[in-house]
Amino acid sequence: MRDRIISVLSAYGRLPNPVETLGRDDDLYRAGLTSHASVNVMLGLEDEFDIEFPDAMLRKSTFESIASIESALQRLCDRSQLPA
Amino acid sequence: MITQPGSLPPSVVAGPRTDPPFELRVGTDVQVIEAIEASVRRHGRKYLDRIFTSQEVQACGGYDGVPNLLAPGLAARFSAKEATLKALRPTTIMPDWREIEVVQMPGGWPVLELTGDALHIAQELGFVDLQVSLSHDGPVATATVVGVVCRHPKHHEHPATRF
Numbered sequence: 158m159r160d161r162i163i164s165v166l167s168a169y170g171r172l173p174n175p176v177e178t179l180g181r182d183d184d185l186y187r188a189g190l191t192s193h194a195s196v197n198v199m200l201g202l203e204d205e206f207d208i209e210f211p212d213a214m215l216r217k218s219t220f221e222s223i224a225s226i227e228s229a230l231q232r233l234c235d236r237s238q239l240p241a
Numbered sequence: 242m243i244t245q246p247g248s249l250p251p252s253v254v255a256g257p258r259t260d261p262p263f264e265l266r267v268g269t270d271v272q273v274i275e276a277i278e279a280s281v282r283r284h285g286r287k288y289l290d291r292i293f294t295s296q297e298v299q300a301c302g303g304y305d306g307v308p309n310l311l312a313p314g315l316a317a318r319f320s321a322k323e324a325t326l327k328a329l330r331p332t333t334i335m336p337d338w339r340e341i342e343v344v345q346m347p348g349g350w351p352v353l354e355l356t357g358d359a360l361h362i363a364q365e366l367g368f369v370d371l372q373v374s375l376s377h378d379g380p381v382a383t384a385t386v387v388g389v390v391c392r393h394p395k396h397h398e399h400p401a402t403r404f
Contacts, residue, residue: 171276192323192326193272193276193277193280193319193323194276196280196288196291196292196338197280197283197284197288199291200280200283200284200287200288200291203287212337215335215337216335217335
């Protein structure tokens with residue numbers, strides 16, 4: 158999952174330095190992620206993982222690190238596997 | 242009152258004073274128009290629907306508009322949303338982008354309409370007015386938002402219902 162997140166961040170995050178140089182808990186906003194780029198990252202993650210972020214997860218904190226994105230995706234993927 | 246050269250006027254001299262009843266909040270933001278255009282091309286309607294109200298999209302040229310013609314207006318509106326957040330300074334709840342809407346008045350000037358969490362935050366903090374100014378030229382669009390917060394408890398009992 159981490160590699161796919163890094164691939165989306167590389168494609169949509171417009172970060173000044175390569176995403177591969179960032180640690181799992183590094184603050185992406187401090188690394189240069191803007192609000193608008195975080196919207197593109199969110200849409201890119203939705204396409205990549207075939208999920209949709211509910212409004213409740215559209216928080217700045219959801220996209221503040223690779224770890225927080227991974228955690229949010231894990232919750233969404235777990236939820237989507239539950240029986241309807 | 243005339244002050245001596247080098248001396249401070251009474252209003253900025255330290256000493257006992259009462260806090261002013263109003264506080265000004267300012268937020269400003271700038272967006273690269275090309276980035277907004279790229280998002281419209283890449284994500285299309287999904288992007289527009291997550292960020293902008295239908296009224297905002299219509300004001301910029303509509304859902305069938307050409308991305309490079311839509312982008313300057315959308316970029317200015319995104320700037321206005323971000324500038325509003327900077328003026329509101331939300332701490333725990335982050336409003337949905339669509340809850341901060343730029344509405345174009347018949348005379349041509351823009352005003353802000355807040356709904357949902359954005360309106361709730363503004364009311365809780367005692368905002369009594371919020372004004373926005375937009376501009377775009379060449380590669381960038383910008384917006385500035387100025388808000389007036391009333392510190393008097395009476396205004397918190399009867400908060401503004403519309404901005």
